[in-house]
Amino acid sequence: VNSMHITASVFINDDERGLHADYEKWLEGLAPHAPTSHYQHNRTCEDNTDAHLKRQVMGREVVVAVTGGRLDFGTWERIFYGEFDGRRRKRGYWSGSLGSSTPKMCMLPLLMMVTTHTSLLHL
Amino acid sequence: VNSMHITASVFINDDERGLHADYEKWLEGLAPHAPTSHYQHNRTCEDNTDAHLKRQVMGREVVVAVTGGRLDFGTWERIFYGEFDGRRRKRGYWSGSLGSSTPKMCMLPLLMMVTTHTSLLHL
Amino acid sequence: VNSMHITASVFINDDERGLHADYEKWLEGLAPHAPTSHYQHNRTCEDNTDAHLKRQVMGREVVVAVTGGRLDFGTWERIFYGEFDGRRRKRGYWSGSLGSSTPKMCMLPLLMMVTTHTSLLHL
Numbered sequence: 001v002n003s004m005h006i007t008a009s010v011f012i013n014d015d016e017r018g019l020h021a022d023y024e025k026w027l028e029g030l031a032p033h034a035p036t037s038h039y040q041h042n043r044t045c046e047d048n049t050d051a052h053l054k055r056q057v058m059g060r061e062v063v064v065a066v067t068g069g070r071l072d073f074g075t076w077e078r079i080f081y082g083e084f085d086g087r088r089r090k091r092g093y094w095s096g097s098l099g100s101s102t103p104k105m106c107m108l109p110l111l112m113m114v115t116t117h118t119s120l121l122h123l
Numbered sequence: 124v125n126s127m128h129i130t131a132s133v134f135i136n137d138d139e140r141g142l143h144a145d146y147e148k149w150l151e152g153l154a155p156h157a158p159t160s161h162y163q164h165n166r167t168c169e170d171n172t173d174a175h176l177k178r179q180v181m182g183r184e185v186v187v188a189v190t191g192g193r194l195d196f197g198t199w200e201r202i203f204y205g206e207f208d209g210r211r212r213k214r215g216y217w218s219g220s221l222g223s224s225t226p227k228m229c230m231l232p233l234l235m236m237v238t239t240h241t242s243l244l245h246l
Numbered sequence: 247v248n249s250m251h252i253t254a255s256v257f258i259n260d261d262e263r264g265l266h267a268d269y270e271k272w273l274e275g276l277a278p279h280a281p282t283s284h285y286q287h288n289r290t291c292e293d294n295t296d297a298h299l300k301r302q303v304m305g306r307e308v309v310v311a312v313t314g315g316r317l318d319f320g321t322w323e324r325i326f327y328g329e330f331d332g333r334r335r336k337r338g339y340w341s342g343s344l345g346s347s348t349p350k351m352c353m354l355p356l357l358m359m360v361t362t363h364t365s366l367l368h369l
């Protein structure tokens with residue numbers, strides 16, 4: 001399962017809102033959005049360099065075991081899509097839409113449409 | 124090979140104790156355990172939010188090539204299980220036990236029980 | 247696709263020089279090379295502990311979907327080999343050579359010689 005976007009991550013961790021808020025705050029500390037002039041990449045008329053950095057910390061993809069046709073997770077493992085830019089419209093397989101009104105960062109549970117024959121979610 | 128636990132990592136790097144001590148010190152700098160009130164997730168009666176963060180830096184899983192029925196590593200590559208919480212009893216395939224007396228962080232070499240037909244270690 | 251070296255990464259992100267410079271500067275901030283005496287691992291006559299740390303942030307490997315015999319990337323996704331030590335001669339499948347004159351850190355696009363039957367690049 002991979003994100004196909006270079007400012008987003010697919011990761012596995014706990015489904016707990018407080019933890020996701022902690023991730024966002026922590027990532028902002030490790031790779032601050034501002035001042036945007038701090039980053040050379042932003043000279044290409046982007047201002048999302050911090051999102052490229054945050055994505056590397058959280059990872060691009062996960063490999064999930066499938067046992068007996070079902071995703072084989074640990075007790076608390078849940079899979080999430082983490083968007084760190086938030087202004088792009090993404091094609092996706094989840095319910096709802098990530099449009100221009102999405103917040104700067106958001107973490108969404110992925111609908112599990114993976115089968116034993118499909119190891120990739122096009123997001 | 125994945126950890127199945129959301130405060131632990133499976134990673135590949137050098138089998139050298141000094142390096143592992145460096146990882147622990149470095150991770151504590153990036154994602155400090157205290158003050159525990161700093162993290163929203165800890166309001167759920169947990170105090171291990173830092174372990175959830177450290178695990179994201181070190182990664183959840185590795186994908187190892189198998190050539191001729193053997194794990195195909197680089198010269199210095201060895202596989203490790205990194206536990207960043209340390210107070211949970213884990214089910215595992217390694218020798219010894221990770222019980223309540225384990226230190227806050229520890230990094231253990233994984234016994235290599237992976238075969239060409241088994242790509243997942245249940246830890 | 248994995249790096250087989252414990253001070254290097256294979257990662258997927260944008261093919262933009264400014265971004266790669268941002269990565270190098272950011273990683274140097276997260277895991278400084280100096281003072282080298284700061285790291286226990288360097289007591290083994292190494293001075294590249296920072297490279298072992300940087301590699302964990304950027305990741306060891308990527309898993310790329312293959313659709314119809316071609317690598318199935320997102321619009322801006324490109325695959326890179328990131329060397330964070332830079333003084334080792336590496337065996338590799340790319341054009342040119344990473345010899346002793348390579349800079350401390352460098353990020354090279356990987357030549358795509360992966361086929362549907364080869365999921366590993368020996369670098």
